[in-house]
Every structure is written in C-alpha cells, then in structure tokens.
Amino acid sequence: MSQTERERVKTEFRCGYVALGGVPNVGKSTLLNRLVAEKLAITSPKPQTTRHRLLGIVHLPRAQLLFMDMPGIIDPGSLLNESLVNTALGTLKDADVVVWLVTPQETAAESRVILPHIRLLAKPVVIAINKIDTIPKLEILPLIEFYHSLLPEAPVTPVAALTGDGLPHLLTEIINLLPKAPPLYPDDQLTDQTERFLAAEFIRERVFHHTAEEIPYAAAVQLEEFDEKDRPRLIRLRAVIYVERDSQKAIMIGRKGARLKAIGQEARIDLEILLGCKVYLELWVKVWKNWRKDPRALKELGYLIS
Ligand SMILES: Nc1nc2c(ncn2[C@@H]2O[C@H](COP(=O)(O)OP(=O)(O)OP(=O)(O)O)[C@@H](O)[C@H]2O)c(=O)[nH]1
Ligand SMILES: [Mg+2]
Structure with missing residues (x-):
C-alpha cells in the first residue's frame, strides 16, 4: 500500500456502535455470534433469553463495527422486565446505527406498531429480515416491499443468522451508515465483557x-x-x-x-x-x-x- 493509499484508508476508516434491536426471539444474539464468528452471546428457542447489553466487535480492513446485543423489546410488567427494557432503550440511544431485526413469523400489525417508535430515535436504521431460511424464496420479495413501505428511508435486507446467508450485504449496508472515525478498540479485542x-x-x-x-x-x-x-x-x-x-x-x-x-x-x-x-x-x-x-x-x- 502506498503512502497516499494508507492516508486515504486512515481518513476513510469507519467505526461506530450498531445496536441489534427487535422483539424477543428474532435472532439478535445468534446474529451477533455469527458476525463475530465466536460464541459470545447466549441464545435459545425461548423468548427473553438475553438480559444484558453485550458488545461484539467486528474488525475489517476499513471499518470497526461495535455490535451491541440487547434484550428484546417487550411490555414491562415485572421489575426485572422493566430493567431489561431500560437496558434495551439505553442501548438504542447509544447507537450510531440501529439494525432492526424482524422475522417472517412476526405479524404485520406488530411491525406497524413498533417501527414508528424506532423512527422516532432519529438514527440511521437498517431493517434485517432474519430467518429467511424458514420461508420459500418467492415470499421474500413481498416482505422486503412491506418493510420498505413502513420505513422508506431504511435499507431492507434479508438474512439468515443461522446459516450466514446475506451477512456480507448486511455489513455493507451498515458500514455505509457508520460515521468516519478511527477504531476504538485494539484489533484483537472481541467484546467488552469479562x-x-x-x-x-x-x-x-x-x-x-x-x-x-x-x-x-x-x-x-x-x-x-x-x-x-x-x-x-x-x-x-x-x-x-x-x-x-x-x-x-x-x-x-x-x-x-x-x-x-x-x-x-x-x-x-x-x-x-x-x-x-x-x-x-x-x-x-x-x-x-x-x-x-x-x-x-x-x-x-x-x-x-x-
Ligand atoms: N431458522 C432460523 N432460526 C434462527 C435464525 N436466527 C436465529 N434463529 C433461532 O431463533 C431462536 C432465537 O434466537 P436468539 O438469537 O436467542 O434470539 P434473540 O433475538 O437474541 O432473543 P432474546 O434474547 O430472547 O430477545 C434460536 O432458537 C435461534 O437458533 C435463522 O436465521 N434461521
Ligand atoms: Mg438474545
């Protein structure tokens, strides 16, 4: 790499916090693990598995992506649930970019209620339709169109966290929205948790x-x-x-x-x-x-x- 090329990469470098949001069970933690290529977050078929914010760091030649896993957004009810929702909302507020995960299993009504709230955060959003391995390919396009109509300014991208399908494209969409900034973490660090x-x-x-x-x-x-x-x-x-x-x-x-x-x-x-x-x-x-x-x-x- 020439000196000017090195300078260019340095000034073009992107780094920022990316919140992985969504209702419980959409695959946020599975996606974090897949992106970092390491098991950091715990996952399960049951909703409300995650209770804490967890950072997973992806190091690329031109970007450092600081993914934040968090509890699913739910109606608070108990004191524990209230604390989980506070953790989730705090994480969304700290993010430079929000990746909002949905799945083909969610109802359109749910998304119609939640997405206007996400828009109010006034942050760049990418909608990731996860678990596309569970539906026929022909059903993907209508889903993309539906989410595009709900949030026209957000890129909508189909993925399968479980198989890794669509993740390179998702990363590109996120990097486009990240601020230009130098890396915040050393390149051998994968998480902020002990x-x-x-x-x-x-x-x-x-x-x-x-x-x-x-x-x-x-x-x-x-x-x-x-x-x-x-x-x-x-x-x-x-x-x-x-x-x-x-x-x-x-x-x-x-x-x-x-x-x-x-x-x-x-x-x-x-x-x-x-x-x-x-x-x-x-x-x-x-x-x-x-x-x-x-x-x-x-x-x-x-x-x-x-
Ligand atoms: N078929 C399929 N299943 C998936 C995919 N991604 C996640 N899952 C499954 O969905 C379930 C929930 O995944 P989690 O990653 O725990 O979901 P979460 O959004 O972190 O859930 P909470 O922490 O409860 O909010 C698990 O059984 C995963 O294996 C996918 O792309 N395809
Ligand atoms: Mg989770």
Whole structure:
C-alpha cells in the first residue's frame, strides 16, 4: 500500500456502535455470534433469553463495527422486565446505527406498531429480515416491499443468522451508515465483557435449554469463584443458580441430580472452549425468594445498573 493509499484508508476508516434491536426471539444474539464468528452471546428457542447489553466487535480492513446485543423489546410488567427494557432503550440511544431485526413469523400489525417508535430515535436504521431460511424464496420479495413501505428511508435486507446467508450485504449496508472515525478498540479485542460474565451467562444458557415454562425466567446465575491459579492447566469455577421457590429448586436439580448434572456437563464444554483450558465446574442451586421483584437482588445479580 502506498503512502497516499494508507492516508486515504486512515481518513476513510469507519467505526461506530450498531445496536441489534427487535422483539424477543428474532435472532439478535445468534446474529451477533455469527458476525463475530465466536460464541459470545447466549441464545435459545425461548423468548427473553438475553438480559444484558453485550458488545461484539467486528474488525475489517476499513471499518470497526461495535455490535451491541440487547434484550428484546417487550411490555414491562415485572421489575426485572422493566430493567431489561431500560437496558434495551439505553442501548438504542447509544447507537450510531440501529439494525432492526424482524422475522417472517412476526405479524404485520406488530411491525406497524413498533417501527414508528424506532423512527422516532432519529438514527440511521437498517431493517434485517432474519430467518429467511424458514420461508420459500418467492415470499421474500413481498416482505422486503412491506418493510420498505413502513420505513422508506431504511435499507431492507434479508438474512439468515443461522446459516450466514446475506451477512456480507448486511455489513455493507451498515458500514455505509457508520460515521468516519478511527477504531476504538485494539484489533484483537472481541467484546467488552469479562470471562467471568460470559461464564455465568453460558451456564444460564444451559439452564434455558434444560428447563421449561416459568423456570428459566426465575433463574439467575452468580459466579462465586473463578480460580485461575492453575491456568493454563485448569480453571476452577463455582457458580450458584438462584431460583425463586423450593419447587423450582427441586426441578432444577432433577431426579437424582440428573438435570443439574446435564446443565453442568454441557456448560463445561462451552466454558472450556471460551477459556481455552480445562474447567472444573461446581454448580449449586439456591432459593432467593422472589428475586425478580427485589431491587437488592437485581442489583447483586447485575440486573440493575444504577
Ligand atoms: N431458522 C432460523 N432460526 C434462527 C435464525 N436466527 C436465529 N434463529 C433461532 O431463533 C431462536 C432465537 O434466537 P436468539 O438469537 O436467542 O434470539 P434473540 O433475538 O437474541 O432473543 P432474546 O434474547 O430472547 O430477545 C434460536 O432458537 C435461534 O437458533 C435463522 O436465521 N434461521
Ligand atoms: Mg438474545
């Protein structure tokens, strides 16, 4: 690269925050992981999996994209839900660009209600129609036209986060809207979250996969010990899964401890990949009565930022 070419790249470099927004379950966290090519965010087939903002950094030769995963936008109801919505709205406000995810499964009525609110943010928006692998190709164009009619100024682009389809085009659309700015993060950094935070989340993901109905929502994971003294040979983790009632504790543990064992075994596999070494994981289940309504619990478990 010549000197002038280098100068040009430097002044043309783009960098900014990109919020991944949408209602629960549209695939925001799956998309973040796919873009970063690393498992950072937890995902599940159940709505309201994500509870925190999480940064995933994509490094390209001419741009650095700071993707922010966040909880799905929902009607607040409980104190926990209120805190999730506040996290989501705060993330949207901090963004330079909003990628608003929808899926073919959402109703037109839902989008008609929500998109005017997104427009009020007065930020550049890209609409990503995710999960296009679930519909026949012929149905994609009418969907694009529908979203284009709702928000004519926003590019609309079909993707499948699960397979990676359409992601290069999505990246191009986002980069076009990013401000010209130098990179904010060193080029080997993938997230702003600590290994401890991700470890607790990976355990919570396995809880989501192994439990049903109210239980995954009544569960929170707190890491009590992260012992690195034998790293890189071994890391010892001790975590507590909090639930709200004794009956939930019994279910979480399962018959002869079978469910807790499965959660622990699966989490350990993910944790060993994340941490790059062997992991010894000790899991406990404890009851914290109605923690979702308790401001002190929410704060201690990391759900209230202030
Ligand atoms: N078929 C298909 N499924 C997808 C795609 N993207 C995500 N999913 C699935 O959709 C479900 C929800 O994905 P998540 O990434 O957890 O969704 P989310 O928007 O982060 O959900 P919340 O955190 O609850 O707001 C998971 O079962 C994913 O595997 C896709 O492109 N195609
Ligand atoms: Mg999510």
